Amino acid sequence: MLSHNMKLKKENKDYTTNIYGTRYFSQPIPKFEIPEEGMPSDVAYRLIHDELNLDGNPNLNLASFVTTWMEDEAEKLIAENNCKNFVDNDEYPQTGIIHSRIVNMLAKLFNAPESFNFAGASTIGSSEAIMLALLAHKWYWRENRKDKRSDALPNIVMGADVHVVWKKFAKYFDVELRMVPMEENCYILTADKVKEHVDENTMAIGVVLGTTFTGQIDEISEINEVLEKIKISEGWDIPIHVDAASGGFVMPFINPDFEWDFRLSHVRSINVSGHKYGLVYPGVGWVIFKDAKYISDDLVFNVNYLGGVMPTFSLNFSKGSSMVLAQYYNLLRLGIKGYTHIMENLMETSHYLLDKINDIGTFDFLNEEIVLPIIAVKLKNEFLDCISVFEISKMLRENGWIVPAYTLPSDAENIAVLRIVIKENFSRSMADILVKKLSEVHQYCLLRKDDLKHENLAENSLFNIY
Numbered sequence: 001m002l003s004h005n006m007k008l009k010k011e012n013k014d015y016t017t018n019i020y021g022t023r024y025f026s027q028p029i030p031k032f033e034i035p036e037e038g039m040p041s042d043v044a045y046r047l048i049h050d051e052l053n054l055d056g057n058p059n060l061n062l063a064s065f066v067t068t069w070m071e072d073e074a075e076k077l078i079a080e081n082n083c084k085n086f087v088d089n090d091e092y093p094q095t096g097i098i099h100s101r102i103v104n105m106l107a108k109l110f111n112a113p114e115s116f117n118f119a120g121a122s123t124i125g126s127s128e129a130i131m132l133a134l135l136a137h138k139w140y141w142r143e144n145r146k147d148k149r150s151d152a153l154p155n156i157v158m159g160a161d162v163h164v165v166w167k168k169f170a171k172y173f174d175v176e177l178r179m180v181p182m183e184e185n186c187y188i189l190t191a192d193k194v195k196e197h198v199d200e201n202t203m204a205i206g207v208v209l210g211t212t213f214t215g216q217i218d219e220i221s222e223i224n225e226v227l228e229k230i231k232i233s234e235g236w237d238i239p240i241h242v243d244a245a246s247g248g249f250v251m252p253f254i255n256p257d258f259e260w261d262f263r264l265s266h267v268r269s270i271n272v273s274g275h276k277y278g279l280v281y282p283g284v285g286w287v288i289f290k291d292a293k294y295i296s297d298d299l300v301f302n303v304n305y306l307g308g309v310m311p312t313f314s315l316n317f318s319k320g321s322s323m324v325l326a327q328y329y330n331l332l333r334l335g336i337k338g339y340t341h342i343m344e345n346l347m348e349t350s351h352y353l354l355d356k357i358n359d360i361g362t363f364d365f366l367n368e369e370i371v372l373p374i375i376a377v378k379l380k381n382e383f384l385d386c387i388s389v390f391e392i393s394k395m396l397r398e399n400g401w402i403v404p405a406y407t408l409p410s411d412a413e414n415i416a417v418l419r420i421v422i423k424e425n426f427s428r429s430m431a432d433i434l435v436k437k438l439s440e441v442h443q444y445c446l447l448r449k450d451d452l453k454h455e456n457l458a459e460n461s462l463f464n465i466y
């Protein structure tokens with residue numbers, strides 16, 4: 001005879017219980033093969049939704065630059081347009097028109113001169129934008145160099161502070177990578193270093209407005225001056241591409257007089273991540289050229305199989321329209337004033353946090369003068385034998401906070417840092433809670449120092465004081 005429980009399992013329980021009483025929650029979830037039978041939509045949703053509780057909390061993610069909050073109206077617009085393939089311009093012409101409006105706005109934000117014929121495109125993020133810009137510079141160099149028959153390899157000069165995508169570009173597209181190493185106490189690309197590395201085959205200089213490692217800014221205007229002099233002395237007209245992935249949506253609002261963009265004579269292209277301080281969910285980025293003449297026709301493909309002839313300059317083909325439209329939403333909704341208020345708040349919170357962390361006394365700052373809402377710290381020398389930034393990162397993670405620890409690129413790889421990226425939904429009160437946790441780390445360091453002095457090596461563990 002079947003037991004009571006078994007009998008229940010045989011019955012249709014749908015009307016006697018909620019979703020957690022259905023058989024799907026006591027069976028293994030398919031992991032390796034597509035299941036033969038499907039399942040009800042609410043069950044599929046709940047199974048996946050619940051499993052994702054194991055992910056970190058995006059609101060406590062101080063590692064990522066990428067937006068983790070948008071307004072309800074933006075989310076509505078995103079949901080309404082998820083079904084539109086951006087590349088299908090013939091079907092969705094209005095989306096294409098809105099896209100052009102955003103390119104106009106960004107070119108203006110980056111001070112593209114009126115006399116130039118600027119151009120631009122949305123991308124999936126800054127990585128695709130950088131690849132496209134560098135491809136354009138490679139073609140331009142090839143088509144405009146003096147000795148067109150030479151088989152010299154083009155080179156690209158950049159600091160070791162660049163994002164990995166720059167190294168990828170050099171490898172994927174067969175360009176010589178001239179990487180200027182970092183030094184202790186100098187984590188940016190400086191103008192004097194550029195001078196030593198360029199020649200007639202330099203197709204572009206890569207500079208960063210807000211490095212991934214420390215949030216600092218390369219010497220962009222000084223590098224521009226060096227290139228102006230080289231143009232006169234050597235006749236080499238070397239363009240600059242500015243990687244403004246994080247800084248491009250911050251600097252124009254908090255420091256509009258700071259010249260890093262198309263106001264500089266050699267800056268010919270700029271990328272920015274819409275999904276970072278453009279305040280849009282991933283993935284949208286932008287590449288803007290000072291003039292369309294820098295994009296060779298050879299790189300633009302015309303396709304007609306979606307109806308109408310459509311030019312494409314992208315690495316991928318299909319992508320969603322939603323994030324492009326969400327970008328437009330933010331530009332209309334916030335305007336210059338709205339973005340400025342948000343960016344000013346971010347900078348205020350960053351300065352507040354920097355002061356508080358300074359008061360704790362455990363860390364030194366790599367970027368004491370913060371220019372973007374990014375703080376990078378290393379342990380003070382006297383605490384290096386007590387703890388590592390990797391342990392601190394792990395402890396913070398166990399408390400919900402996501403703060404990455406990593407070593408700097410060459411030649412500063414002996415320096416290990418923690419980086420905190422301040423985003424719009426990180427309030428001052430959240431900063432206070434984080435500081436409290438970091439103060440506990442300091443207490444631990446003092447105890448540990450005492451243990452080391454008295455050789456009580458196993459006495460304290462970072463994890464047993466929480």
Ligand SMILES: Cc1ncc(COP(=O)(O)O)c(C=O)c1O
Pocket residue numbers: 065124125126127128162163165208210211212243245246273285
């Ligand atoms: C300076 C810099 N450039 C490029 C990228 C790559 O950007 P995306 O993630 O938008 O492709 C990043 C990402 O953090 C970055 O910090």
